[in-house]
Amino acid sequence: xxxxxxxxxxxxxxxxxxxxxxxxxxxxxxxxxxxxxxxxxxxxxxxxxxxxxxxxxxxxxxxxxxxxxxxxxxxxxxxxxxxxxxxxxxxxxxxxxxxxxxxxxxxxxxxxxxxxxxxxxxxxxxxxxxxxxxxxxxxxxxxxxxxxxxxxxxxxxxxxxxxxxxxxxxxxxxxxxxxxxxxxxxxxxxxxxxxxxxxxxxxxxxxxxxxxxxxxxxxxxxxxxxxxxxxxxxxxxxxxxxxxxxxxxxxxxxxxxxxxxxxxxxxxxxxxxxxxxxxxxxxxxxxxxxxxxxxxxxxxxxxxxxxxxxxxxxxxxxxxxxxxxxxxxxxxxxxxxxxxxxxxxxxxxxxxxxxxxxxxxxxxxxxxxxxxxxxxxxxxxxxxxxxxxxxxxxxxxxxxxxxxxxxxxxxxxxxxxxxxxxxxxxxxxxxxxxxxxxxxxxxxxxxxxxxxxxxxxxxxxxxxxxxxxxxxxxxxxxxxxxxxxxxxxxxxxxxxxxxxxxxxxxxxxxxxxxxxxxxxxxxxxxxxxxxxxxxxxxxxxxxxxxxxxxxxxxxxxxxxxxxxxxxxxxxxxxxxxxxxxxxxxxxxxxxxxxxxxxxxxxxxxxxxxxxxxxxxxxxxxxxxxxxxxxxxxxxxxxxxxxxxxxxxxxxxxxxxxxxxxxxxxxxxxxxxxxxxxxxxxxxxxxxxxxxxxxxxxxxx
Amino acid sequence: xxxxxxxxxxxxxxxxxxxxxxxxxxxxxxxxxxxxxxxx
Numbered sequence: 001x002x003x004x005x006x007x008x009x010x011x012x013x014x015x016x017x018x019x020x021x022x023x024x025x026x027x028x029x030x031x032x033x034x035x036x037x038x039x040x041x042x043x044x045x046x047x048x049x050x051x052x053x054x055x056x057x058x059x060x061x062x063x064x065x066x067x068x069x070x071x072x073x074x075x076x077x078x079x080x081x082x083x084x085x086x087x088x089x090x091x092x093x094x095x096x097x098x099x100x101x102x103x104x105x106x107x108x109x110x111x112x113x114x115x116x117x118x119x120x121x122x123x124x125x126x127x128x129x130x131x132x133x134x135x136x137x138x139x140x141x142x143x144x145x146x147x148x149x150x151x152x153x154x155x156x157x158x159x160x161x162x163x164x165x166x167x168x169x170x171x172x173x174x175x176x177x178x179x180x181x182x183x184x185x186x187x188x189x190x191x192x193x194x195x196x197x198x199x200x201x202x203x204x205x206x207x208x209x210x211x212x213x214x215x216x217x218x219x220x221x222x223x224x225x226x227x228x229x230x231x232x233x234x235x236x237x238x239x240x241x242x243x244x245x246x247x248x249x250x251x252x253x254x255x256x257x258x259x260x261x262x263x264x265x266x267x268x269x270x271x272x273x274x275x276x277x278x279x280x281x282x283x284x285x286x287x288x289x290x291x292x293x294x295x296x297x298x299x300x301x302x303x304x305x306x307x308x309x310x311x312x313x314x315x316x317x318x319x320x321x322x323x324x325x326x327x328x329x330x331x332x333x334x335x336x337x338x339x340x341x342x343x344x345x346x347x348x349x350x351x352x353x354x355x356x357x358x359x360x361x362x363x364x365x366x367x368x369x370x371x372x373x374x375x376x377x378x379x380x381x382x383x384x385x386x387x388x389x390x391x392x393x394x395x396x397x398x399x400x401x402x403x404x405x406x407x408x409x410x411x412x413x414x415x416x417x418x419x420x421x422x423x424x425x426x427x428x429x430x431x432x433x434x435x436x437x438x439x440x441x442x443x444x445x446x447x448x449x450x451x452x453x454x455x456x457x458x459x460x461x462x463x464x465x466x467x468x469x470x471x472x473x474x475x476x477x478x479x480x481x482x483x484x485x486x487x488x489x490x491x492x493x494x495x496x497x498x499x500x501x502x503x504x505x506x507x508x509x510x511x512x513x514x515x516x517x518x519x520x521x522x523x524x525x526x527x528x529x530x531x532x533x534x535x536x537x538x539x540x541x542x543x544x545x546x547x548x549x550x551x552x553x554x555x556x557x558x559x560x561x562x563x564x565x566x567x568x569x570x571x572x573x574x575x576x577x578x579x580x581x582x583x584x585x586x587x588x589x590x591x592x593x594x595x596x597x598x599x600x601x602x603x604x605x606x607x608x609x610x611x612x613x614x615x616x617x618x619x620x621x622x623x624x625x626x627x628x629x630x631x632x633x634x635x636x637x638x639x640x641x642x643x644x645x646x647x648x649x650x651x652x653x654x655x656x657x658x659x660x661x662x663x664x665x666x667x668x669x670x671x672x673x674x675x676x677x678x679x680x681x682x683x684x685x686x687x688x689x690x691x692x693x694x695x696x697x698x699x700x
Numbered sequence: 701x702x703x704x705x706x707x708x709x710x711x712x713x714x715x716x717x718x719x720x721x722x723x724x725x726x727x728x729x730x731x732x733x734x735x736x737x738x739x740x
Contacts, residue, residue: 324703324704325707326703326704326706326707329707516721517721520714520717520718520721521714523710524714524715661722
């Protein structure tokens with residue numbers, strides 16, 4: 001656990017250098033994921049046992065190219081490194097670099113060294129050195145860079161023990177900078193040094209040049225003392241960067257050798273195929289197709305198992321607990337509520353396993369590059385791809401990820417269209433409706449219709465996002481252009497450990513994030529469904545018996561009829577009946593209406609709500625959620641409630657509707673206005689209603 | 701009677717959790733660092 005007696009280690013590095021892999025190697029599953037206070041930048045802390053009974057708190061900082069902050073992620077790194085009072089202020093910094101990109105990665109290293117923090121240079125992906133014909137003169141590099149070097153391969157786990165030993169001995173690592181960057185304007189820096197003798201020179205320079213006001217220095221005081229124009233400061237920053245690269249070039253000229261004759265590089269060939277203007281898209285489509293087929297195929301058995309297990313838990317609760325309100329709440333509210341969360345674990349785990357494999361292998365960057373060509377035609381920034389793709393997990397971090405889009409209007413459009421991307425919260429809704437209304441058959445013997453429908457829904461969401469962006473682009477008249485730079489990491493075989501940790505984290509986030517909300521709403525709904533005003537609820541049994549005097553019902557039929565009468569006249573029944581006229585043209589009954597209202601908090605609540613409502617309205621506790629939904633009959637038409645027409649209508653409704661209070665909140669926060677989230681809500685809800693209405697009216 | 705007390709206790713906890721989750725947000729005093737982005 002986090003302890004002040006442990007060595008604080010900050011893991012810093014450029015994106016795509018395998019920093020998280022090093023973190024995973026050092027900490028295993030001893031990780032805590034949270035947020036930095038007040039912002040939603042992910043904070044990962046792990047714990048590591050070191051030789052000689054030492055222990056370390058390892059902080060995995062967001063990837064950054066330099067200490068010249070241009071995003072909130074980078075600010076996090078700088079704020080921590082400048083604030084000695086922070087309880088996570090590092091005793092030692094590990095700057096992780098990629099052996100194939102040492103030149104670029106060392107820029108950040110030289111900047112960290114200027115902060116006079118003991119710094120270990122971790123050169124990762126050492127297993128590729130022979131393959132790429134790279135050799136390093138480690139003693140020479142250690143001497144010039146004034147550091148200790150750990151040559152590791154986080155993929156193969158080599159060099160990790162040596163790295164741990166270096167962390168233990170961190171006090172022996174020199175703190176002094178490896179170059180004197182102040183020569184770019186000696187007079188200016190000398191004056192600064194004299195005025196603030198107790199402050200670190202490079203720290204002063206960062207405070208002066210960054211947009212963010214750091215915690216423990218008065219920027220205005222410094223700026224007022226040493227006024228330089230904005231353009232002069234920018235020029236000095238450029239000179240500083242050039243100076244650092246000159247130093248790095250000189251060091252690497254001696255310390256790094258590349259023998260091109262022994263390099264065996266398939267990357268260029270693979271890149272040509274995977275980013276090809278025809279084959280690139282075909283391969284991407286094929287991969288996507290395979291993923292969605294597998295999600296449905298592989299999830300079926302574990303999902304059925306979870307569904308049946310929870311149905312039997314309800315029976316057990318009813319049989320073994322004393323009859324009463326609490327027992328009913330447990331059997332009909334809490335157990336189906338939890339079941340409604342856990343049933344989706346297999347699909348969510350498989351989805352993130354595939355996404356993680358694509359990211360780990362380096363293929364995702366090629367997809368981003370490939371899609372950029374399409375996006376530009378619709379007026380979006382190439383940088384919009386990242387939020388749109390990460391929106392498949394959740395719109396909230398995806399909207400946060402728009403912060404690296406410099407042009408405000410492009411950023412605004414991306415924020416407004418990102419919620420169309422199919423997030424993981426839609427997955428439970430899609431999964432259950434598809435299972436109910438799309439036949440489980442194969443076309444041409446291989447194409448699973450259910451998997452194909454799921455894929456089409458993902459493409460529909462993405463297509464609508466791009467189409468809306470096109471319309472918004474025309475309306476908002478974007479001025480100016482931004483340029484898109486994407487880094488193409490090397491292809492790698494995905495590491496099982498990284499994929500597994502990512503899947504566990506994402507599944508945990510779903511269960512404990514959305515799960516708590518679903519459970520709480522299930523409990524409230526159970527009460528609303530189990531109590532009601534007026535005589536029709538109180539005298540439900542009497543009314544049902546009187547109604548059926550002519551044709552007496554058997555015990556089971558009578559119990560079902562009473563449960564149904566009570567549910568219809570419960571608080572939730574009355575609420576549902578009130579909105580029924582508005583939703584019946586879409587093919588929904590009042591129960592679905594209640595589920596739509598309650599799922600406004602979070603989409604995945606939809607299934608949990610129906611599970612609770614059907615549990616209360618069904619005397620047979622042995623039924624699964626799916627069976628209950630399948631058995632629902634419209635008393636007026638005699639047709640199944642979840643038929644093909646109403647099912648497609650529901651799928652389309654959820655594909656387009658906003659239905660997420662948290663997304664509205666984050667849009668408000670990011671745009672600093674209610675105008676945009678309210679516009680987004682009205683547009684998406686209106687579109688969802690219209691499309692669902694048309695679909696039902698055509699298909700019924 | 702005990703069952704009712706416990707059940708309503710659970711209901712109150714669930715409502716309190718939802719209120720805390722949706723209506724009781726901590727305010728952030730940070731912005732993204734871009735002067736023109738529109739966020740406060």
